[in-house]
Amino acid sequence: KKYRDEEKKKKKNTKFKSKKQKIKKLSNKLSFNEKREIKLIEKEMENIEDQISILNTRIEKEASNLSSADFREITNELEKLKIRMDELESRWLELDEKN
Structure with a gap:
């Protein structure tokens, strides 16, 4: 169970980071x-x-x-x-x- 919780946190963090990167890319467009x-x-x-x-x-x-x-x-x-x-x-x- 602990392992699954950690995996869920990792996935959330990764999704958050990728969304953050997409937003950054969009805001940096000319x-x-x-x-x-x-x-x-x-x-x-x-x-x-x-x-x-x-x-x-x-x-x-x-x-x-x-x-x-x-x-x-x-x-x-x-x-x-x-x-x-x-x-x-x-x-x-x-x-x-x-x-």
Whole structure:
């Protein structure tokens, strides 16, 4: 009898834990807006990667022909793009962990 009582308690605890986990999973799901935000972030990240690639290629190919002002402008733009990329990656990771 003692053994059966212990088994019943174990089953109850397991059921409770699994229900608790299901509730946690449900509450961690992304909302429609968050899913939409992830897609927009991914799209923007792709665009930024393309822009960074274009600017890096421009620097490589035209380095000797660029004026110092043009070079500075390109490097400033690269820096802004990298900062924006970091912001987007942080937000994307935050949403991904929530999912």
